[in-house]
Amino acid sequence: MRFILRIFINAVAIWVASLLLSGLDFRGNLGNLILVGLIFGLVNALIRPIVKLLALPITVLTLGLFTLVVNALMLMLTAALSSSLNLMGNFFESFLTAVLGAIVISLVSMVLSWVLPD
Numbered sequence: 001m002r003f004i005l006r007i008f009i010n011a012v013a014i015w016v017a018s019l020l021l022s023g024l025d026f027r028g029n030l031g032n033l034i035l036v037g038l039i040f041g042l043v044n045a046l047i048r049p050i051v052k053l054l055a056l057p058i059t060v061l062t063l064g065l066f067t068l069v070v071n072a073l074m075l076m077l078t079a080a081l082s083s084s085l086n087l088m089g090n091f092f093e094s095f096l097t098a099v100l101g102a103i104v105i106s107l108v109s110m111v112l113s114w115v116l117p118d
Contacts, residue, residue: 003041005116011037013108020104023097028088035087040078048074071102 011033018026026033051070052059059066076098079091092098 006041007034007037009037009109009112009116010040010105012112013037013105014040016108017101017104021097021101023093024101025091026088032082032087035085036078036082039081039085039087040075043074043078043081047077068099068102071106072098075102075105 014026014036015033018024026036028036048070051073052067055066055070059070072095076092076095082088083091092101
């Protein structure tokens with residue numbers, strides 16, 4: 001049940017980010033949005049820990065700010081995977097849009113995790 005809730009939270013967070021940021025465009029339907037949320041969850045669960053470990057020295061040097069870059073890269077990887085699966089996923093105008101999208105998604109996910117029960 002918790003896994004399904006995380007997919008829902010990811011999907012809502014991606015949808016909110018696409019509404020707030022003009023450079024992040026999601027043109028899929030609700031089913032595709034849920035699949036993109038699933039892909040985002042899998043990328044964060046499987047690939048992000050490895051990237052964070054490899055980026056640990058630069059993250060320490062930048063006092064944690066490099067984590068924003070890692071989050072943006074995971075979002076861009078999700079966009080690339082969802083596009084390759086023809087889910088009409090999120091497309092970015094620039095890397096800055098991906099960073100801002102990662103910030104919005106993190107904030108929305110955090111708020112929804114607080115509000116929704118486990």
